[in-house]
Amino acid sequence: MPTRLVTIPFSHFCEKARWGLERCDLPFEEDAHLPLFSYLSVRRAGGGRTVPVLVDGQDDGKTVIADSTEILGWADDRRPGALLPTDPRDRADALMLEDDFDTHLGPATRRWAYFQLLPRRDMDDLLTRDVPRWQKLALKLTRPLAVGFIKRGLKIDTAGAERSRVRIDDTFARIAQQLGDGRRYLVGERFSVADLTFAALAAPVLLPPSHPTEMPALEKFSEEARAQITAWRASPAGEYGLRMYRDHRDERMTVVVRRGATA
CATH class of the missing domain: 3.40.30.10 (Glutaredoxin)
Known part of the structure; x- marks a missing residue:
């Protein structure tokens, strides 16, 4: 199986x-x-x-x-070494960053993006892509109830979205500071779980073109949200996250090893 x-x-x-x-x-x-x-x-x-x-x-x-x-x-x-650094100190640093992003960045980008998208019925085609047909139909019939349940469960409201925006800004500022010495990756000299986790969890507010799931077009967002997304994308952390998608999203470790690269 x-x-x-x-x-x-x-x-x-x-x-x-x-x-x-x-x-x-x-x-x-x-x-x-x-x-x-x-x-x-x-x-x-x-x-x-x-x-x-x-x-x-x-x-x-x-x-x-x-x-x-x-x-x-x-x-x-x-696939040893594909995601986690083999050096013990680098490995510990990468896992610490992964946990940080899971705890702080991930919930914040989810709440902020949901706040922008859930009121928009014209986004439903994107949200329901690749799911069973009966679930698409069920969403149409129960949308107000389903959206209300999600909003309550994730505390999605104006105040929550603003708190999330601040948390995203804080995380992006910390990453910009860490990248300020010119390094290409967060830990060591190669792509690791730390880079993957940041890029994946920042994706809802960066809208990377190379994301495997079709992302909402920037023009679909409100003027205020477009300005915020544009600012995040242009920031050092945003540019780094987009670069991780561009350079590494379609990379397979077997291919990397075969060509003799360091990922």
């Missing part, structure tokens, strides 16, 4: 897991669902309440991993 990844397609934490698996050149099938509707598939897989969930094998030999960080660790175990 092929490895399965239960996702919400546009979730940036799912993109983090997807990117890690693809970089490690590990084949998997994506089992995509809308928010709320993903719960049943997650529970059937043996996960908790959230995505992504990786399911490898079946029956008594089945492995279930319900956390993007643990999924990347599982992937690196199968």
